[in-house]
Amino acid sequence: MKNSNILKNIDLFLLDLDGTVYLGKRVFEGAREFIKLLKENQKDFLFLTNNSSKSSEEYYSKLLNMGFEITKENVFTSGQAMGIYIKTIHKxxxxxxxxxxxxxxxxxxxxxxxxxxxxxxxxxxxxxxxxxxxxxxxxxxxxxxxxxxxxxxxxxxxxxxxxxxxxxxxxxxxxxxxxxxxxxxxxxxxxVGKPSSIMVDIISNLKKVEKSRIAMIGDRLYTDIKMAKDSGMVAVLVLSGETRMEDVEVSPLKPNLIYGSIKDMYEELKLVFGG
Ligand SMILES: [Mg+2]
The missing domain is CATH 3.40.50.1000 (HAD superfamily/HAD-like)
Structure with missing residues (x-):
C-alpha cells in the first residue's frame, strides 16, 4: 500500500518521546509542527512514554515548556496504564x-x-x-x-x-x-507498558479507536515497533533515535513506514492532508 493511503486512514497517532520527538532537552525539528498539523486536521494524538519515574502531570509541563500546544489528555504514561489496568482486574x-x-x-x-x-x-x-x-x-x-x-x-x-x-x-x-x-x-x-498488548487495549478503549486506525511512531524496534506489529496498529519507525537502517534489515520486526525523522513524516503528512 502507498504511504499516503496508510496515513489517510489513521485517526489516532501515538508518539514515543525520547529519540522520536526530542533527545534530552533538544526538541527535534518538525516535532511541534507535526502536532500542530494533527490538530489542524482534527486528528487525535497521545505522547506515550514507558517512563514511570515521572507523573503524567510532570510530562505535561515538560512538553508545554518545550513549546508543544497540548492538553493534559495528550499525555499517557505506563504509570497511568498501570492504574487503569489495576482497576480493570480488581474485583x-x-x-x-x-x-x-x-x-x-x-x-x-x-x-x-x-x-x-x-x-x-x-x-x-x-x-x-x-x-x-x-x-x-x-x-x-x-x-x-x-x-x-x-x-x-x-x-x-x-x-x-x-x-x-x-x-x-x-x-x-x-x-x-x-x-x-x-x-x-x-x-x-x-x-503493562510498551510493548504489552495491555497498553494498546487500554488506549484503544479509552479513545474508542480501532487498532487498525492507530499509528505508533517510535525509535525502538523491540518496544514501539513490536507493540504496533503485535496488535495490528500501523508501525512507524523514525531513525532519529536508537535504530539504524542496518538494524531494520536484520530484524524480524518490519515497520510499515520508515522515516529519517519526525520532520520527514511531517512533510509527507502535510501532502496527505492537503490533497
Ligand atoms: Mg524512544
Whole structure:
C-alpha cells in the first residue's frame, strides 16, 4: 500500500518521546509542527512514554515548556496504564491496595486514580507494583520479595532494561529491577507498558479507536515497533533515535513506514492532508 493511503486512514497517532520527538532537552525539528498539523486536521494524538519515574502531570509541563500546544489528555504514561489496568482486574468492593516500588511521582499518579498506596508490606496488599524507581532501596526489594512469596500479584510498569541519558550514558530501568526480583523469587511480573498488548487495549478503549486506525511512531524496534506489529496498529519507525537502517534489515520486526525523522513524516503528512 502507498504511504499516503496508510496515513489517510489513521485517526489516532501515538508518539514515543525520547529519540522520536526530542533527545534530552533538544526538541527535534518538525516535532511541534507535526502536532500542530494533527490538530489542524482534527486528528487525535497521545505522547506515550514507558517512563514511570515521572507523573503524567510532570510530562505535561515538560512538553508545554518545550513549546508543544497540548492538553493534559495528550499525555499517557505506563504509570497511568498501570492504574487503569489495576482497576480493570480488581474485583473486590474495597479500593485496590498496592505496595509500590517506585518514585513518589508514581505513587501520586496511582493515588490520583483512586488507588490506595501503602508504604508497609504489613497490610493486606492486593498488588505489588514495580516501576522505574530512581529512589530504590534494599528495604523495598525485601518487601517486594516478601509480597511475591505471599502470592501477591507482581505487576510492573515497563520492561526497559536501561533509560538513556545525554552523552551515551544510561541508568538501570524498571526491567533491570524486575530481573533482580525475578531471580530472587522465580516469579515473572506482568508488564503493562510498551510493548504489552495491555497498553494498546487500554488506549484503544479509552479513545474508542480501532487498532487498525492507530499509528505508533517510535525509535525502538523491540518496544514501539513490536507493540504496533503485535496488535495490528500501523508501525512507524523514525531513525532519529536508537535504530539504524542496518538494524531494520536484520530484524524480524518490519515497520510499515520508515522515516529519517519526525520532520520527514511531517512533510509527507502535510501532502496527505492537503490533497
Ligand atoms: Mg524512544
Amino acid at each position: 473486590k468492593e474495597k479500593p485496590p491496595r498496592v505496595y509500590v516500588v517506585g518514585t513518589s511521582s508514581l505513587k501520586r499518579e496511582l493515588k490520583s486514580m483512586g488507588i490506595f498506596v501503602v508504604d508497609s508490606p504489613n497490610y493486606n496488599i492486593d498488588y505489588l507494583v514495580v516501576g522505574f524507581d530512581i529512589s530504590l532501596t534494599y528495604k523495598k526489594l525485601l518487601d517486594a520479595c516478601e509480597l511475591i512469596r505471599r502470592g501477591v500479584p507482581f505487576l510492573a510498569t515497563n520492561p526497559d532494561l536501561v533509560c538513556p541519558l545525554d552523552g551515551g550514558r544510561y541508568i538501570p530501568d524498571c526491567g533491570s529491577i524486575c530481573i533482580m526480583l525475578e531471580n530472587a523469587t522465580k516469579k515473572k511480573p506482568v508488564f
